[in-house]
Amino acid sequence: MLSIQLNEQMIEQRFIDELQKHLEQIEQRRILWDMKELCRQTCMSENNIKEKFFYDERFPKRKIGGKWYFPAIATERFLLSWITEQPNN
Template identity: 80%
Template sequence: MISVQLDEREIEQRFLAELRKRLDHIEQRRTLWDMKELCKQTCMSENNIKEKFFYDERFPKRKIGGKWYFPAVATESFLLSWIEEQPNN
């Protein structure tokens, strides 16, 4: 006969940790980013963004009214490609 013992507290802690991780991921996903969110997602200042990649023709952006918007998925994809292109110093 096989006997299995489960530590309910451990199961609950693991469940809550995984739930927290997934909720954080969902919370971070937005359809569009504005400049403030782009700065937050890249950990870069607006000036640094404009200096490094904002004017790259591949960078997805759209100005609506007086505000820039960036499609989140396409922007993330661009950023991952862009960072790989940067030299290691």
């Protein structure tokens, strides 16, 4: 006779962890962000972005036609560095 015991909480947590990994992969499939997506990703307004870091020479951006585009991975790396440089108030 074979007896199997399952820890439902562990299975549920494993499922949630795997789902989160897949959702992050889907999100990273975007290669470019526009200003609307940058605002969404940072939870900042366009004016706040322009005031805080838009004109930082390290910030990756390219204007094509009349619209700004940001390479997603490079922008994410910049933002993670930028936020660590900000003073705690």
